[in-house]
Amino acid sequence: MKLFVGTLVVAGLAGVLALTGCTSPSVATQAPAATQAAVGKNAADLSGALNPYADNNGDVLPPGYAGPRYRLNHAYPVSVPPAPGEPAWREALGGKPIGKYNAIPYVQALKTAIAGDVRNLIDDYTKWDPIAAGWYDQPWIAIKSENWPGREPVQGSYPGPGFDKTTYPDLKVDFMQDYAIVYYNKTAAVTLHELWQKPNPYAPQPAGAQFAEGSMIIKLAVTTVSGKDWAPMQGTSRSTIFVPPPTASNPSPAVPPQLIPVYTLQMDIIVKDAATAPKTGWVFSTLVYDKDAAGATTWDKMVPLGAAWGNDPGVNDNNLNETVVNPVAPAYSKITLGWGGRLSGPNDAATQPGPNPGDPLQGISSCMSCHGAAEYQALAGLVPLPNAPGSAAWNEWFQDRAGNVPQTSGQTALDYDLVTRQALINWDAARGSAPAKERAARQLQLLRSRGKRTVR
Secondary structure, eight states: OOOOOHHHHHHHHHHHHHHHHHOOOOOOOOOHHHHHHSSSTTSOOOOOOOTTTTTSSOOOTTOOOOOOOOOOOOOOOOOOOOOOOOOOHHHHHTTTTSOOTTTTHHHHHHHHHHHHHHHHHHHOOOOHHHHTTTBOOSSSSSSBBTTTOOOTTTTOEEOOOEETTTTTTTTTSSSSEEEEEEEEEEHHHHHHHHSSSSSSSOOOOOOOOOOOOOOOOEEEEEEEETOOOOOOOTTOOOEEEEEOBBBBBBBSOOOOEEEEEOOOOOEEEEEEEETTTTTEEEEEOOOOOOTTTTSTTTTEEEEEEEEEESSSOOOOOSOOOSEEEEESSSHHHHTTOOOOGGOOOTOOOOEEOOOTTOOOOOEEEOOHHHHHHHHEEEEESSSSSTSSSSSGGGGGGGOOOTTTTTSSTEEOOTOHHHHHHHHHHHHHHTTOOHHHHHHHHHHHHHHHTOOOOOOO
């Protein structure tokens, strides 16, 4: 019998715990040994709504499918691995503060640092093995509910906002849907252990969601359009996911899933580097596919769009001091820059259509401002709307807060990590929290509306 989160909400977390043999966190502060074994490294590799470590959303691949299958790596390290010395990306700064002349070399050094592990993820997904490579991901993301599509079973992706011709008039199809895939390096995964495994994933510790220096989070974005339908994607790598064929109005319609091709669009690399970014602790960087770049493979042609290490508080024009955009990045990738030209890639939906057809897009957000709303409970929205652009309320999203300072007073900051935010929303919804269900529904509506003119 396949149960989804909608069913779990009715039964409540006590029923989940009973079915999994776990002790309710309301009556125990430390799980017994049997429970720890059940939620430890050997627990899952199972699909199903009752398992926080589920690999996928329960959609069953077609008979005879012999391709790759996503496996959640949740054997998180318990201690931070020793640093080998000054990281190459910091050396790329040449001993100077990050800025206009060295931010792009910094991003190039980040790309080089992860190339040995991640190249296959971009160039040939059939050869990508995150468990062997030592990359990890979050629990509570796979489960499908009425307000969350869960992870599909081939790549573990979930839908992004999608775009239509309002954003990219040169599309030869009505819209394109994008999907995101997120991984954490070994250092970052220690925080996932602190958050989800002390004592177990049914009793998370949001205060533990603070990442150590050297933590790295990567997000790959793929899209449904090929170079045939959109020129910027000519020659990019192709892979497969298993999803309900998306429509312009719904990234996850209630129809049977199918194997569909997707194409590499973007990769974000986020690194905890307080020496370089002392105000926020993080440097956000984005790579985008450039069909005209030198190189033989898609990985070679992933070029820096830019870097951001702060939110440029109080700057309501394009005179930014904590964002650098690569002047030679492909033109399509700069259309979706955010508020005041802040860093945001095509997958990040930091813009909205203008009030009239033909108007330029309006920047409303950025990578860092959106991630700055990562908190528990998730009271702050991801974008500053409906506040007036440039107002004091609007600029609450554009502050240089440390990762342990929440945007909303009294909440627990989640150190700029939105997947942690979503995982905690899903956990809350699974145990029957009505506010969490409402937040999940609101987030799904946001997901379905951003990048499209038809919804304000």
